[in-house]
Amino acid sequence: MAAHPVSPLAPSSYPQLPPIAGAQFATGLSGMRYKGRDDMLVMQFVAGTTVAGVFTRSSMPGAPVEWCRKILPGGRARALVVNAGIANVFTGKAGQQSVKATADGAAKALGCKANEVYLASTGVIGQILPAEKLVAQLPKLKAALSGDKWMDAAKAILTTDTFPKLATATCQIDGKTVTINGFCKGSGMIAPDMATMLAFVVTDAKLPADTLQGLLKAAANQSFNCLTVDGDTSTSDTVLLFATGQAGNTPHAKPSDKRLADFRRVLTQVMAELAQLVARDGEGAQKLVTIDVTGAKSDASARIIARAIANSPLVKTAIAGADANWGRIVMAVGKSAEPADRDKLVIKIGDKPVTRNGMVRPDHDEAYATKHFKGTDVRIAIDVGVGKGSARVWTCDLTHGYIDINADYRS
Amino acid sequence: MAAHPVSPLAPSSYPQLPPIAGAQFATGLSGMRYKGRDDMLVMQFVAGTTVAGVFTRSSMPGAPVEWCRKILPGGRARALVVNAGIANVFTGKAGQQSVKATADGAAKALGCKANEVYLASTGVIGQILPAEKLVAQLPKLKAALSGDKWMDAAKAILTTDTFPKLATATCQIDGKTVTINGFCKGSGMIAPDMATMLAFVVTDAKLPADTLQGLLKAAANQSFNCLTVDGDTSTSDTVLLFATGQAGNTPHAKPSDKRLADFRRVLTQVMAELAQLVARDGEGAQKLVTIDVTGAKSDASARIIARAIANSPLVKTAIAGADANWGRIVMAVGKSAEPADRDKLVIKIGDKPVTRNGMVRPDHDEAYATKHFKGTDVRIAIDVGVGKGSARVWTCDLTHGYIDINADYRS
Known part of the structure; x- marks a missing residue:
C-alpha cells in the first residue's frame, strides 16, 4: 500500500462484522x-x-x-x-x-x-x-x-x-x-x-x-x-x-x-x-460529492448528465478550491449532449437554488454556496427541465493529491 | 489575463501576419x-x-x-x-x-x-x-x-x-x-x-x-x-x-x-x-501529446478511442510524471467501449512498439519509453487490430498547474 496520508474523509470508526456461517x-x-x-x-x-x-x-x-x-x-x-x-x-x-x-x-x-x-x-x-x-x-x-x-x-x-x-x-x-x-x-x-x-x-x-x-x-x-x-x-x-x-x-x-x-x-x-x-477514498479526495439529477428525459439520460458533471475536471477542481463556480456545472450539463432546457435549468448547491430563467437568481447567496463548497460533504442538485428521469452519482474533488499519487504510482 | 507562468511549450517565435486586403x-x-x-x-x-x-x-x-x-x-x-x-x-x-x-x-x-x-x-x-x-x-x-x-x-x-x-x-x-x-x-x-x-x-x-x-x-x-x-x-x-x-x-x-x-x-x-x-497552452501543460489510433472499425471509432486515451486522467498524469505506464493506455482503450482486439493491440511509445500478443513485448525498452515521456513532445500510437479506421488527437498532460489554475480561476 502506498504511503499516502489517510483520506480526510475516512470514517471515524469501522463496523464490527459478525461471522457468516459457512x-x-x-x-x-x-x-x-x-x-x-x-x-x-x-x-x-x-x-x-x-x-x-x-x-x-x-x-x-x-x-x-x-x-x-x-x-x-x-x-x-x-x-x-x-x-x-x-x-x-x-x-x-x-x-x-x-x-x-x-x-x-x-x-x-x-x-x-x-x-x-x-x-x-x-x-x-x-x-x-x-x-x-x-x-x-x-x-x-x-x-x-x-x-x-x-x-x-x-x-x-x-x-x-x-x-x-x-x-x-x-x-x-x-x-x-x-x-x-x-x-x-x-x-x-x-x-x-x-x-x-x-x-x-x-x-x-x-x-x-x-x-x-x-x-x-x-x-x-x-x-x-x-x-x-x-x-x-x-x-x-x-x-x-x-x-x-x-x-x-x-x-x-x-x-x-x-x-x-x-x-x-x-x-x-x-x-x-x-x-x-x-x-x-478517491485518490486525493478532500470532499465527498453527491450529484442528483432530476427532470431528465429518462433515468439513463439523468445518469449520463450526472456523470458528465462528476467527471468534469473543471467542476472537480472548482469544488477542490471551494469556488462555487456554478457556471462550470452549466458547461458540464451542456457537454453531456443529453436533452436539457437551458432556460428551465435549476441548479441547487446545498439547500439553496442558484439559477432561474436561464440565468443566476437575483437572490443567489454566493457566500452560502462558497461555505457549502468549503465543507467535506458537497451536494449539487440539477433539474434539467425536460422530463421525469433521475439519477444520483457520488464522486470526489480533483486535487493536487490525485496528481501526486498518479504521476508516481509505479515508482 | 491571469498571471500564470508562460507555458514551457510556447513557441520560441511568432509569425508576422501580413495585412489582408479588405x-x-x-x-x-x-x-x-x-x-x-x-x-x-x-x-x-x-x-x-x-x-x-x-x-x-x-x-x-x-x-x-x-x-x-x-x-x-x-x-x-x-x-x-x-x-x-x-x-x-x-x-x-x-x-x-x-x-x-x-x-x-x-x-x-x-x-x-x-x-x-x-x-x-x-x-x-x-x-x-x-x-x-x-x-x-x-x-x-x-x-x-x-x-x-x-x-x-x-x-x-x-x-x-x-x-x-x-x-x-x-x-x-x-x-x-x-x-x-x-x-x-x-x-x-x-x-x-x-x-x-x-x-x-x-x-x-x-x-x-x-x-x-x-x-x-x-x-x-x-x-x-x-x-x-x-x-x-x-x-x-x-x-x-x-x-x-x-x-x-x-x-x-x-x-x-x-x-x-x-x-x-x-x-x-x-x-x-x-x-x-x-x-x-493547455492549462498546466508541460508536454504536447499526439495520439494516433489506427486499425479501428471506422475513423469515428478511432477518434473515440483516441479521445478516451487523451482525456484519461490516469494517462495524463502518467505522462506528467514521465511514468511510461502503458497499462493505463490499455485501460483507456478498454473503457472507450469501441471495438478493439486485446490480443492484437499494438501500443507504440515514440518510435518503439511496447506490446504484442496481448502482453508486453519481451524486448520492451522501458528506459527508452521513460526517456520519451520525459520529453516535451510525446507521441503515442495504438493499433487496435480490428479494421482500417484512423484518427489523430492532440492533448497535453495533467499537472499540478491545472489544479492551481482551476481551483482558483474566479478569485
Whole structure:
C-alpha cells in the first residue's frame, strides 16, 4: 500500500462484522510485491454456496475477470483467492496460465473443483502474476482459516486505498434473520460502470444462483454504478456476492419476490455504503460529492448528465478550491449532449437554488454556496427541465493529491 | 489575463501576419474586468465579405453563439466584435439584450447592418455582459482601425492563455496568391467538438458563403476537432472564417473543386497549427501529446478511442510524471467501449512498439519509453487490430498547474 496520508474523509470508526456461517477466510503475504503487509486473501465457502458476479465492461478485461465470467454460469463457489499488487491484466497466455495455476492450486489445497474457485487481482497492469507465490502460501492459510477477521480481509486487498472499507447489516427473510457482510477496495481508475475495482459481499441467505445474480445486478446499479472518481474504468472491476445458505430461510426464486424486499433493500444499502467509502477514498479526495439529477428525459439520460458533471475536471477542481463556480456545472450539463432546457435549468448547491430563467437568481447567496463548497460533504442538485428521469452519482474533488499519487504510482 | 507562468511549450517565435486586403481591426480596453491589457477587438470587413462558422455542440450555448448561428445563413459579414473576461453565457434574456445592443452599436458605429456583425465573448459564465462598455469604445476603435496589428488582436482575446496564438500561410487558386491568417484563444474547457473557445481566420480569397462553410467544416474536423485539453466542451466555442474576396481569384462554388485543393490544404494547415498551439497552452501543460489510433472499425471509432486515451486522467498524469505506464493506455482503450482486439493491440511509445500478443513485448525498452515521456513532445500510437479506421488527437498532460489554475480561476 502506498504511503499516502489517510483520506480526510475516512470514517471515524469501522463496523464490527459478525461471522457468516459457512464462510471462513485467512490472509497472508505472497512476497510478490508488497512488504510488511498482507497482500492475499483466501475465503472458503461451505458446499452449496451460490454465487453471483458483475464485472467491468472494459474490452481489455484482466485474466481473472475472464476466469470468473467463464465459471460463473456454474453458480457454485467454494473458494475465493484475491491478491493485491499485480492485476494480471494484459498478460496474454501467461496470464491465463497464472489464473489456471492459482485455481488448480486452491482446488487442491481446499478440496474442491477448480471451477468453484473465484479469483480477483488488483494492482499494476502488464506484469505477469507469479501464481506459485500465491499457491505456496495456501497450506498455511488453510490452517489459519477463521470466520471473524473481516478487517484483516478488507486490508489485505488494498492498493492505493488509504483506509479499509467494510459494511454489514441484517435483514429478514420470512422471519429468519439474514446477515450481509461486504468489503471492497478502490481508490483510482474508478468509474461507472462497475466502479470499485474489487468488492466482495457474503451472506448466509439461502438463494439460488440465478436469483442472486438478479439481486446483485439491481443492487450494483444503485450502488457501485453510481460512483466515479476519475472516469477511468478499470480492467479488473469485480463484484462477487456469495450466499452460503446457512440462514435457513426459504430460498425464494424470483428476485422480485416481495418476501425478498427486505433483503433487496439491505443488500443495496450495504453496497451503497461500500461505494460511498470508495468515493471517500478517491485518490486525493478532500470532499465527498453527491450529484442528483432530476427532470431528465429518462433515468439513463439523468445518469449520463450526472456523470458528465462528476467527471468534469473543471467542476472537480472548482469544488477542490471551494469556488462555487456554478457556471462550470452549466458547461458540464451542456457537454453531456443529453436533452436539457437551458432556460428551465435549476441548479441547487446545498439547500439553496442558484439559477432561474436561464440565468443566476437575483437572490443567489454566493457566500452560502462558497461555505457549502468549503465543507467535506458537497451536494449539487440539477433539474434539467425536460422530463421525469433521475439519477444520483457520488464522486470526489480533483486535487493536487490525485496528481501526486498518479504521476508516481509505479515508482 | 491571469498571471500564470508562460507555458514551457510556447513557441520560441511568432509569425508576422501580413495585412489582408479588405480587413481592418483595432483593439481596446472596455474596463469591464481586466486592467492593464486590451480586452476587446473590433474587425471591419469590406462589403462583399462572406463568412462561415462552426460552433459548440453544447446544449447550453452562450448568447453570442446563438446570435452568430442566427445571422450565419445571411452569409455576409461586415464586422466582428470580440471581448474577453465575461462570456455572456447563461445570462437569460439579459444576455440576448447585451448581444443585440452590441450588434446595434457596432452597426451604427461602422455603418452596416446589425445582422452583419458577428460577436464572440469569452470568460466567466453567468455574468451579464455590460454591452454599453463595449459600445462606448467603438468610436475610438473605429478611428484606430488598421490592417497589420495581428499580434494585438491575438492578445486582446486571451483569458487564461499564457501566450498568443497566430498562424499564416499563402496558397494558390488558379494562379492567384491567396493569404490565410488565423488567430485563436483557448487553454482550458477545451474538448472536441469545437476545441478552441474562439478562433478567427481571415482570407482575401473570393468564395461564396456556402462554399466557405463546406471548406471550414472539413478543415475544423482535421484541426480543432482533433484537440482536447480536459474533455470539457465550452459553451462558447466559435470558429469564424471571413473571406474578403480581394484576391481576385475565380470564386469556384464546389468545396471539393480540385482548383481549391491548395486552399483546402493550407486552410487545414493554418487551423491545425492553431489547434496545436491551444494544446501547447493547455492549462498546466508541460508536454504536447499526439495520439494516433489506427486499425479501428471506422475513423469515428478511432477518434473515440483516441479521445478516451487523451482525456484519461490516469494517462495524463502518467505522462506528467514521465511514468511510461502503458497499462493505463490499455485501460483507456478498454473503457472507450469501441471495438478493439486485446490480443492484437499494438501500443507504440515514440518510435518503439511496447506490446504484442496481448502482453508486453519481451524486448520492451522501458528506459527508452521513460526517456520519451520525459520529453516535451510525446507521441503515442495504438493499433487496435480490428479494421482500417484512423484518427489523430492532440492533448497535453495533467499537472499540478491545472489544479492551481482551476481551483482558483474566479478569485
